[in-house]
Amino acid sequence: GRVCDAYPAASLLEVAPSGLTGYIDVQRDEVYYEVSAWGPGERRWVIDWGRVACPSVERLDGAVALGQRVGTPRMSRADAERFSGVVGEAWAGVASLVSDRVYPDLATGEAVGVGMWGIDSGDRTAEVYHFAARMRGRVVATKGRSGVYLGSLYEEKPADRAMEDGIDEPISLLHINVKMAKDLCFARLHQVSRGLGAIGWPDPATCAGDLNGFLRQLSAEHLVTKKARQEWQLRPGRRDNHWGDCHVGNYALAVRYGLREMDSEELAGRGAPVGAVLRTSGLTEGALRAD
Numbered sequence: 001g002r003v004c005d006a007y008p009a010a011s012l013l014e015v016a017p018s019g020l021t022g023y024i025d026v027q028r029d030e031v032y033y034e035v036s037a038w039g040p041g042e043r044r045w046v047i048d049w050g051r052v053a054c055p056s057v058e059r060l061d062g063a064v065a066l067g068q069r070v071g072t073p074r075m076s077r078a079d080a081e082r083f084s085g086v087v088g089e090a091w092a093g094v095a096s097l098v099s100d101r102v103y104p105d106l107a108t109g110e111a112v113g114v115g116m117w118g119i120d121s122g123d124r125t126a127e128v129y130h131f132a133a134r135m136r137g138r139v140v141a142t143k144g145r146s147g148v149y150l151g152s153l154y155e156e157k158p159a160d161r162a163m164e165d166g167i168d169e170p171i172s173l174l175h176i177n178v179k180m181a182k183d184l185c186f187a188r189l190h191q192v193s194r195g196l197g198a199i200g201w202p203d204p205a206t207c208a209g210d211l212n213g214f215l216r217q218l219s220a221e222h223l224v225t226k227k228a229r230q231e232w233q234l235r236p237g238r239r240d241n242h243w244g245d246c247h248v249g250n251y252a253l254a255v256r257y258g259l260r261e262m263d264s265e266e267l268a269g270r271g272a273p274v275g276a277v278l279r280t281s282g283l284t285e286g287a288l289r290a291d
Contacts (some may be wrong), residue, residue, distance in 0.1 A: 019037055019038035019039060019115070019254075019259040020035060020036070020037050020038070020047075020103070020112065020113070020114045020115055021035070021036055021038065021114060021115065021116055021117070021118070021250045021253040021254050021257070021259060022034065022035045022036075022048075022097075022098070022101075022114040022116075022117040022118070022250070023117065023118045023119070023120075023245075023246040023247075023249035023250040023253060024094065024097075024117060024118070024119040024120065024246070025120050025242045025243075025245045025246050025249070026054070026119065026120055026121075026122075026123050026124050026127075026128060027123065027242065028056055028123075029053065029054065029055050029056060030051050030052060030053050030054055031051065031052050031054045031094055031119075032049075032050075032051050032242035032243055032245075032246055033048075033049065033050060033051075033052065033097060033246060034046065034048070034049045034243055034246035034247055034250055035047050035048035035049070035101075035103075035114055035250075036247075036250045036251075036254070038254050038259040041195065041196050041197070041198075042196055042197045042254075043197070043198050043199075043200070044197070044198070044199050044200065044251075044254075045199070045200035045201075046199065046200070046201055046202065046247075047103060047202070048101070048103070049214050049243055049246070052093045052094050052097055053093055054090060054091055054093060054094050055090050056090070056124060056127075057083070057086050057087060057090050057124075057127055080167070083126070083130060084130045084133075084134065087127050087130040087131055087134070088134060090127070091127070091131050094131065095131075095134070095135065098114070098117050098135055098138055098139060099135075099138070101113065101114065115257065115259070116138070116139075116140065116253055116257055117135075117138060117139045117140070117253075118139070118140050118141075118142045118174065118249050118250070118252070118253045119131070119132060119139055119140070119141055119142065120142055120143070120144070120245065120249065121141045121142060121143050121159075121173065122143060122144060125161065126161075128141055129141060129159060129161065129167055129171060130167065132159075132171050133167045133169070133171050136169075136171065140171075140172055140173075140174050140253075141159055141171060141172070141173050141174070142173070142174040142175070142176055142249060142252070143173055143174070143175050143176070144175075144176050144178040144245075145175045145176060145177060145178065146177075146178070146179065150175055150176075150177040151177075152177060152180075153176070153177050153180050153181060153252060153255055154174055154175060154176050154177065154252050154255065154256055155174075155175045156172050156173070156174050156175070156256070157172070157173055157175065158170040158171070158172065158173065159171050159172065159173035174252070174253075174256060176248075176249065176252045178232070178248065179230075179231065179232065181248045181249075181251055181252050182221070182232045182248050184197075184251065185247055185248045185251050186218075186219075186221070186232075186244075186248075189215075189218060189219060214243050216238075217240050217241055217242060217243040217244050218243055218244045218247055219235075219244070220234055220235060220238040220239075220240060220241040220244055221233060221234055221235065221238075221241055221244060222235050
């Protein structure tokens with residue numbers, strides 16, 4: 001699902017030269033990711049998405065017994081070091097994504113990397129914490145929370161369990177109000193104006209990835225009412241929403257790190273970048289329909 005070279009990501013970076021976030025959703029044996037560029041007025045351009053193999057530590061030879069000890073009152077230093085090493089092996093592809101993936105700026109010729117990655121810790125939590133510790137400063141662990149327990153879009157706290165998993169230096173855990181973030185992000189999928197919150201998509205004529213498959217995951221959920229409360233659930237017949245979670249997580253990162261508030265007179269008044277189109281025609285009509 002990598003956006004192909006024919007799609008000039010650099011033209012996006014002329015609008016948001018340092019405003020890139022990436023988000024990773026962790027599954028059993030792979031991760032999904034999305035990269036977004038951000039500009040003034042919460043304008044957003046989806047420039048990359050895909051999957052990376054990442055076998056669960058418990059499925060690696062010799063790691064099952066060690067994995068079973070994770071989550072005990074305290075891992076020994078020896079076990080923690082060994083576990084971190086196994087995580088490093090299993091997560092090598094994800095580490096390469098975080099460290100090596102860059103996007104060329106056609107205006108300057110410079111390669112621009114993602115400023116901050118978020119990674120969901122709801123599954124394979126100990127592995128995620130050790131990976132975030134190894135990639136400290138480039139990756140922040142996140143946790144989805146209900147709006148009942150979190151009144152704002154996000155709240156950042158130390159990851160208490162990380163100490164139990166043998167990580168001596170505390171890491172941050174970004175709690176995300178999933179309902180609040182999904183309400184905003186999913187509404188904007190249907191926005192056609194170029195104003196506040198407009199989204200730029202790759203041109204399907206030059207995009208190598210399965211754009212419709214990506215967008216179907218973005219639209220996999222709908223609002224249902226339960227006990228007088230609304231919540232997002234998968235639509236009937238839809239199974240996967242991993243890229244949708246990445247899309248939402250990226251917005252929370254942009255808010256947390258101030259990228260959505262970028263405001264520059266130099267950038268003011270520029271139109272949508274070359275190579276990106278807004279959802280004004282058939283680009284996402286099929287992918288975003290409810291059925």
